[in-house]
Amino acid sequence: MIRDATPGTVSKPVCIEGVGLHSGRTVSICIRPAPVGTGIVFRRTDIKPGTGIDPLVPARWDLVVMSQLCTLIRNAQGVEISTIEHIMAAFAGCGISNALVDIDSAEIPIMDGSASAFVAAIDAAGITDQKGPARALKILKPVQVSRPGAWCRLEPATEMEIDFTIDFSDEIIGHQHMKLTITPQAFSSELARSRTFCRLSDVEAMQARGLALGGSIDNSVVVDGERVLTPGGLRWNDEPVRHKILDAVGDLYLAGAPIMGRFTGMKSGHALTSSLLKKAFGEDGTVQYLDT
Structure with missing residues (x-):
């Protein structure tokens, strides 16, 4: 990374x-x-x-x-x-x-x-x-946060690894799992093109609340049960879990440097990842910046 x-x-x-x-x-x-x-x-x-x-x-x-x-x-x-x-x-x-x-x-x-x-x-x-050392954030010991039905964890590893599981009632998504070592090559080929996804019912509910006003089948994967409504369908059969990993890569980069550690997400999202970083930085001896 x-x-x-x-x-x-x-x-x-x-x-x-x-x-x-x-x-x-x-x-x-x-x-x-x-x-x-x-x-x-x-x-x-x-x-x-x-x-x-x-x-x-x-x-x-x-x-x-x-x-x-x-x-x-x-x-x-x-x-x-x-x-x-x-x-x-x-x-x-x-x-x-x-x-x-x-x-x-x-x-x-x-x-x-x-x-x-x-x-x-x-x-x-x-x-x-640019001239100067490359900075990384090393995870020194495990740290975890959770809410009912979901959790995420950071633990020591020599590279940035992400292990993610999702589980949706919609047949087209269902249970998906992916584990990936995050390198520039892996990001480009396996993650970069994966799109955000949502249920049709969720889109309608969000727009009724004044959210997702710019959302459409052209900028997200919209699903309804076993159907994909977005033209062209999925880019990968497991595109939803790939996108969850993409989100985690972006949210974790708010640490200010690439992370040397393993992130595991179980049905987690943006809020839990943010809470995890705050807990990691708030506990002594959990993280350490390295200049290499």
């Missing part, structure tokens, strides 16, 4: 446009090069200079706040960026350690529901190796 043992950034700015999944608004983002030590930082360009409001929102585990159906970060002045999990997964998978992401709204565009558009943008910009 540590690309060429060096930090990296995009070689030049690259911009893309899409629709926010929950807002339904057209959103433009530009991924820009950033110096070593910056990390991933989002900048709200719709917040004008002179307002006294800080437009910068660093992608950090301690800035994650509770939200419905996505990962949301908020700075000390209340400025938010939501639905960051797929672009964060792309940064992790491509080995981007430092980047400034300009965005003209509060939500990252959903694109096709996967990380592929962000990976393609990074590939188009190119990646520049």
Whole structure:
């Protein structure tokens, strides 16, 4: 997961446009090069200079706040960026350690529901190796969080490994399990194109509550019992569990570095992964940053 043992950034700015999944608004983002030590930082360009409001929102585990159906970060002045999990997964998978992401709204565009558009943008910009040590977060001892019917755990390992299980009543999904060592090659071939998924009934319920206003069969896998309503069907028979791993890769990258450890998820999601990171950082002797 540590690309060429060096930090990296995009070689030049690259911009893309899409629709926010929950807002339904057209959103433009530009991924820009950033110096070593910056990390991933989002900048709200719709917040004008002179307002006294800080437009910068660093992608950090301690800035994650509770939200419905996505990962949301908020700075000390209340400025938010939501639905960051797929672009964060792309940064992790491509080995981007430092980047400034300009965005003209509060939500990252959903694109096709996967990380592929962000990976393609990074590939188009190119990646520049930066001078300095590669940072990793080593898991020193097991840590686990749970809620009724679901749990997730981090434990020591020499590489980043993810072991995920899902279980849905919909016949087209059912019980799925996948275990994968996360390398740039594995991310590109096995995860990047996997799309978010939901039940048709859930879409209707969310839109009735003012959520998923930008959701459609073009940017998510919509299922109804044993049917896939999205044109073209599934990209893999186990695309849903692959996407859950993709989400975990993005959410775990909020640790600020690739993780040397094994993540196991049992029917878990964004909120549990966030809770797991907070518990790991909050317990002495659980995690350690390494510079290699």
